Amino acid sequence: MLLGAATGVQAKGCIGFIPSGGGGIFWKGVNSGAIEAGKALGYDIYFRGPQEENQAGIQTAVLEMVSQRGCNALVIAPGSADMALAVEKLQRSGVPVIYVDRTLGAPSATGMVGTDNFKAGQLAGEAMAKRLKGKGAVLLFRMKQGWQTTDQRESGFAEAAARKGLQVIDGGYLGAVYGEAFVNASSALVSQKGRFQGVFAPNEATSMGVLAALRAQRLAGHVTYIGVDVTDQLLEGLQSGAVTGLVVQAAHAIGYQAVQMAVRAVDKKLPANRRVTVDAIYLTQENIDSYIP
Template identity: 30%
Template structure:
């Protein structure tokens, strides 16, 4: 081949490379096709809401495990537990192209399409705490056995009220997989007690003030109200306020879910009679393990459920390891 033809061939090849780079290439951490690179060591955690001790504890466990495995974990959470606030965060993470995402979807249906876009981009997705109805999207889902937690709450509340009287459930938002499972487990279990009347569940929209109003209204409508089960932190704090406002603190027994510092204080001072605690740090650790297994081509577990524990004032000192954190 003569020199002129060699120069033309090299020039054409260079032009092709530049064209490919311009069309497909772009962000650090991506292949030319826009998918995460094999050596991408970035993970993202998308909790359900910012600043909540449960999710902070999860973050601590996830960051610890990610560091051990040689990954960097970033965290982005919405100001409220709302799909409309979480979807833009998912879209932002999609543009950043981490290799894997751990997410607590704030709605079991509305987050389906955004999460599918993550997997279509080659990003491994693991659900932590909450999950979609569509079980085909995530590689793995790690959560507490929430139905079991609801059953444990029913057993605990039944004992506290002497197995008689009316009981109410205050749930957060309809369509939240975890709290719906807790309410379902509670309802199933409480019906085993013939002298307890289950008056149903009401939704607080995750607002403590609404939970307080619900309790106040229920006390007025149900003179023999003996107990309340609040399915999450905000509902529990609001229910406690409602009982204080009605001068029913301690008289109407309250079982809460989770073990944030405020809830632990409430248990200690008598605002709450029992807490059903989860293991959020363990959920975070296992979430990272599952997403890294998926990235390494190792086997993953589709569904992992962690156990819960009931804590009362009498045994709280022996169960301190279940208390949630406010910082890592």
């Protein structure tokens, strides 16, 4: 479970915040933005969730804790469509719900804050085509079938890469955790050896797994590699040249705006079905020093 933090002794109330996974820099950045917004607006932030993306069942237990604490609003990145009934029950009790990062088919929420993931994928595809001068083939790795955020990034990448003249080879699904991604990426790199000049991975776990697989097969730095999300290892890879570029989300801004939206919903000052999109950023060796999670 993630550690949580209170924002003040005399807070106006509580905002529950349930991420889909808590181990990475992205969710740490979201957490810092949420805590900052809580302090500014006078609300405690109860930030809890699973450590990995494939532990969505933990979210149900955390949601019950949010209810027991009497939180005034909920911000959630639902890890599974199975969360729909529990979220709907909370909404019926009068608690506004703000989705962050994805919805995964859950019931209509009061608001949504996140990245345009199709556009983020396009950003990666266009960067890949520019690097390869519109020629050659790229290996597109996928995370997990039916996962809204990565599905959209993969589709955006494929559309932009093909539109810019590249052949897109489907490398298959790698899985939602690092070890599985490494094994599956390694197998795909062997089977597709010599057929590609670029590689794309759509999220933190797959990006980490692919980087390790490229290094193990001595391909790192010899093919153009663009990943999504950021970790210390991926940043080191970017600095060393093993990673060409990283598409990253403005995590702090997402967390801050989600809490800000939740407070406005509590105060009944939020328009119906409010949507806020935060643009992704393309990191390279040239602009890495300007990145703040």
